[in-house]
Structure formats: structure tokens, C-alpha cells
Amino acid sequence: xxxxxxxxxxxxxxxxxxxxxxxxxxxxxxxxxxxxxxxxxxxxxxxxxxxxxxxxxxxxxxxxxxxxxxxxxxxxxxxxxxxxxxxxxxxxxxxxxxxxxxxxxxxxxxxxxxxxxxxxxxxxxxxxxxxxxxxxxxxxxxxxxxxxxxxxxxxxxxxxxxxxxxxxxxxxxxxxxxxxxxxxxxxxxxxxxxxxxxxxxxxxxxxxxxxxxxxxxxxxxxxxxxxxxxxxxxxxxxxxxxxxxxxxxxxxxxxxxxxxxxxxxxxxxxxxxxxxxxxxxxxxxxxxxxxxxxxxxxxxxxxxxxxxxxxxxxxxxxxxxxxxxxxxxxxxxxxxxxxxxxxxxxxxx
Amino acid sequence: xxxxxxxxxxxxxxxxxxxxxxxxxxxxxxxxxxxxxxxxxxxxxxxxxxxxxxxxxxxxxxxxxxxxxxxxxxxxxxxxxxxxxxxxxxxxxxxxxxxxxxxxxxxxxxxxxxxxxxxxxxxxxxxxxxxxxxxxxxxxxxxxxxxxxxxxxxxxxxxxxxxxxxxxxxxxxxxxxxxxxxxxxxxxxxxxxxxxxxxxxxxxxxxxxxxxxxxxxxxxxxxxxxxxxxxxxxxxxxxxxxxxxxxxxxxxxxxxxxxxxxxxxxxxxxxxxxxxxxxxxxxxxxx
Numbered sequence: 135x136x137x138x139x140x141x142x143x144x145x146x147x148x149x150x151x152x153x154x155x156x157x158x159x160x161x162x163x164x165x166x167x168x169x170x171x172x173x174x175x176x177x178x179x180x181x182x183x184x185x186x187x188x189x190x191x192x193x194x195x196x197x198x199x200x201x202x203x204x205x206x207x208x209x210x211x212x213x214x215x216x217x218x219x220x221x222x223x224x225x226x227x228x229x230x231x232x233x234x235x236x237x238x239x240x241x242x243x244x245x246x247x248x249x250x251x252x253x254x255x256x257x258x259x260x261x262x263x264x265x266x267x268x269x270x271x272x273x274x275x276x277x278x279x280x281x282x283x284x285x286x287x288x289x290x291x292x293x294x295x296x297x298x299x300x301x302x303x304x305x306x307x308x309x310x311x312x313x314x315x316x317x318x319x320x321x322x323x324x325x326x327x328x329x330x331x332x333x334x335x336x337x338x339x340x341x342x343x344x345x346x347x348x349x350x351x352x353x354x355x356x357x358x359x360x361x362x363x364x365x366x367x368x369x370x371x372x373x374x375x376x377x378x379x380x381x382x383x384x385x386x387x388x389x390x391x392x393x394x395x396x397x398x399x400x401x402x403x404x405x406x407x408x409x410x411x412x413x414x415x416x417x418x419x420x421x422x423x424x425x426x427x428x429x430x431x432x433x434x435x436x437x438x439x440x441x442x443x444x445x446x447x448x449x450x451x452x453x454x455x456x457x458x459x460x461x462x463x464x465x466x467x468x469x470x471x472x473x474x475x476x477x478x479x480x481x482x483x
Numbered sequence: 484x485x486x487x488x489x490x491x492x493x494x495x496x497x498x499x500x501x502x503x504x505x506x507x508x509x510x511x512x513x514x515x516x517x518x519x520x521x522x523x524x525x526x527x528x529x530x531x532x533x534x535x536x537x538x539x540x541x542x543x544x545x546x547x548x549x550x551x552x553x554x555x556x557x558x559x560x561x562x563x564x565x566x567x568x569x570x571x572x573x574x575x576x577x578x579x580x581x582x583x584x585x586x587x588x589x590x591x592x593x594x595x596x597x598x599x600x601x602x603x604x605x606x607x608x609x610x611x612x613x614x615x616x617x618x619x620x621x622x623x624x625x626x627x628x629x630x631x632x633x634x635x636x637x638x639x640x641x642x643x644x645x646x647x648x649x650x651x652x653x654x655x656x657x658x659x660x661x662x663x664x665x666x667x668x669x670x671x672x673x674x675x676x677x678x679x680x681x682x683x684x685x686x687x688x689x690x691x692x693x694x695x696x697x698x699x700x701x702x703x704x705x706x707x708x709x710x711x712x713x714x715x716x717x718x719x720x721x722x723x724x725x726x727x728x729x730x731x732x733x734x735x736x737x738x739x740x741x742x743x744x745x746x747x748x749x750x751x752x753x754x755x756x757x758x759x760x761x762x763x764x765x766x767x768x769x770x
Contacts, residue, residue, distance in 0.1 A: 258706060448576050
């Protein structure tokens, strides 16, 4: 008669709106210009990275400053698949996820011995070590990097179809393909995280974040959950890295393992939007993109502003913009709270 | 003989890393705060000293002396206005705030001083060396190492022989109980950060005189400093020196084998120590 549910009206409306947005998003290349598609690709991939970092830090309590390790190794594995094994770049993307997963296992083994701030720097050191090791890999260009070979970029799976469909040039077709894949990836990652948080594992995750001892006392295996979250986030970050560098078609250790691009930006997006919510990174990436467009001509002022905004947000609105909105309106677009539903109990006081 | 030379150079380089790390170790030991902007603050102080030398025509040593009270004030202000508000059980807010500060500082410096690499002119000291029979060492590295030892002796003296040091240790052990005894933890924290910035200025002086620097090199210094602190163990300043020396020696040996391996070897040494002794070699405080 009574049951637990996480369903709310706002949640259902959001789900329908998201479905419409995704369908519009898939059809967009038919109307939008190439630069719009490129901007959207950037937004979607940053959003994917932000959701994954939010899963780690906001839900798992694992503040990693070394996610660029997984972006970089994912991208390099994709390049290795294309250049060394002759794979089609699209098929080489999963290789990026796999490589990131393989790297995540020793990383977790090492970093989980460290707590809190130690953990943050530990992951950063591992990212640096990975960057320096990859820079020694001469067949993939060493420290200066390399490009995807011409025959590989002109033969990417599906681009012929896209060229016929939208009558565009080869480079534009590659952008559209990358954009579609990014759209699929962001939906899968956001949906996956949403599903995870509503599942038993998600409940255990929140319990561990809020109070490790209490969670352990009711039988939650905190260590195993942290491993699971870390590995999932790493593998998906690797896929995203592979996709980002499929679009640019050019790689170097400094670009693929850039702490600014793949960790600083991502942290700012999550912090400004609101850490520990699914809505936060979405709002954050919009603010981030608007700021970037507005301050694009001012060079380093842009990053400086971003840093200062992040400080101000942490000081005055630690739950970010979405936290402010949510506290005022009580709105949860992606509800994960469980509530009891059933017939009203009559009587009482 | 070349290996002995490499070893000595490595130990002396470790002195520089210990200087980078001493301020971080101080703040970390007292308030468990990891200042991710530490490296950028070193670079900032180096530019401050450089300004004193180029604009006011001071000698580097005098310029550093002038910069010290300024940096103390900056640290005090940073702690009072920003960091004290975010310190708490949750380590996320201070990490994120100092990360934001790091990026803001880097880009502020880039805007003010451009990406050109600069150097603090040290006059005759720059190329001077001392023949010790078996090995020849540079005067500058030797001075750096000596300064690191002086800084550590001074900080240890402060810690264990003054009322302020007692307050530092009490707050480090238990801030709430220290508060009951009439110590105001937030004031203590502000003084500690100010003091750390004085040490940062000394580190910056040597950083700037020994090699070129530009606004982007802060994060790498932070990593070396942090590695030295962790290798040494929380709360032990001599441990921090040992940590710096281990990284310095690993780097010079790595570089002797292959110049591209210098940085890598330092990181690998850190990872090995971390695997064998996760709490560092000489842990004092419990975290």
C-alpha cells in the first residue's frame, strides 16, 4: 500500500523537456552553422566532464585535481588505435575509455591511501607522471605531439552519410559526427549518474559522503563504493577525452594533459553552478560559456575573473547558483530524494 | 666522482625545495589547510622582489627584506578575509577557494608582467663557485641550503620556545580546547599564514636569483613543495627538509641519466615513498 518513490511533478516535466531538447539537438545540424555546432560540442563535452567530476567530488567526496590524466590517456589511446593499429577513429574511442580505466586502477590503489587534501595532490602528481611518460612515447610524437593521419580523418565512420545528408564538406561532417557523439555521451553520462543516484548504490554513496561511520554501521562497504565511483568516472572521462581529440584531430602532451582545460575549468563550472547536484553543472556550463564569449577578447582577464567568481561563490553561496535557486523555490529538476507515498493516515494529533 | 657531484648538487637543490615547502608545512601543520595557491604566491613574491630591484634600485637582499612585511600583511589579510571563512570539517571549500586564487593569481601576474621569463639579478654571486676538494659547488645553491636550515631552526625555535609557538601547537592539536584556554584560533591562523608568507618571500628570493621564472611556474613549485611535506611527514620541519633533499637528489640523478627524466624521477621517488610509508618518513602530528 505504501511505497518509496523519487518521482515528482518537476522531475517528470524535466524528463519530457530533456527528451524534446535531445531530439532538437539531434536535428540541429540541419539548420545550425558550423560554428554553432563547434560551440555546442565544446559545451557538451565540458558538461560531461563537469558531471563526472561532480560525481567524484560532490557525491563521492573524492576531490581529484588529476582528472586531466584520464582525458589525456583516453585521447592518446584513441590516437594509438588509429595510428598504430589502423582502426577507424570512431571505433578507437572506446579504447580511450578502456585505457583510462586501466590507468584508474593503479591510480586508485595509490591515491586511496591518501586522505582529503593529500588525495587531491596525489592525483595531480599521477597526472603529471602520466603526462611526462606519454611525452616519451616517440611514435606518437613525443613532447611535440602529432596529428591524425589524413587517410584516417577522411574515412571516419559515418561522415560519408553526413556529407550526403547535409551536403557539407569533410571537416564540417567530422564536426557534426563529433557533436552527435558528444550529445549521446552527455545524455548517457547525465542519465547514468541520475540513475545511479536513484539506485541503492546512490543511496549508499550519499550515506558515505554524509557520514562514513554511520554508513558503515548499517552495512555499507565504503571502500568498494569509492572504487566503483572512481573507476566509472575515470572510464567515462577517458571516452570524453578521446572524443574531444577526435574533433581537434591534433594532440600534444601539454594539450591533452592540461590541468587548466580539463580540471580547473571543470571545477569552476561545478562550483559556480552548484556542487552535489545534477542541475548545478548544467547551469554552470551555461554561465561558463557566456563568460567565455563575453570576455574572449580580454585574454587572461577571463581566467582571472573565473577564479575570483569561484572564490566569491565558495564564500557567499557555497551551494552555487543552483543552490540559491533551489533554496528559494524548493525546485528539484532531477529529484533523487526518496519519499513515502500512499493513503493519508487519518486521525492522530 | 661524477656521482658524488650529482649527489651533492641534489642535496643542495633539496634546500630550495625545503624552502618552498616550509611555509606550506607550517600552514598545513597548524590548520590542516592545503593552500593550492602556495606556488603562485612564491612566484608573486619573486615579482615583488624583482620590482624592488628594478624600480627602487635595491639589492635583492634588501628588496626581500622590504617585501617580507608586505607578504606578511598579505598572508594575514588572506587568512582573515577569505580562508578563515571556509575552514571547517569539510576540506572541499578551502581547496576550491585556494584553487580559484591560484588561477586568478597566475593570470593576474600574466596580465601585469607578461609571459616573458625574468630573473632577479644577483651580481657577482650568480656564477660564483667554491672548490671543496672532491666537488665544486655553486655559492648560490650553498646559500640556499644554509638559508633553508636557518629558516627551519628559526621556525622550530619559535614553535618550541615561545608563547606564540605554544599557541600554534595547541591550536594544531585541538582548536576548540585551545579556544577555551583563551587562544583565538582565527588570530593564530592569520599569524601563521603571515609567517608562512615571510618564508615564501625567502624562497622566492632564491627561486628568482637561481633561475628564470614566469607567471606559469607556480603549480609545479607547489607540487614539489607538497611532495617534500608529505615525504617528511606532517608537522615535522626537519622531515620536510629530508623530503626536499630526497626529491632534489632524485631529480639530479634522473637528469644525469637523461635530461628529460629530471622532473619524472622526483615524482617517482615521491610515489615510492608514499607506497612504502603513506604517512611520510617522520610523522609527528596525527591527521
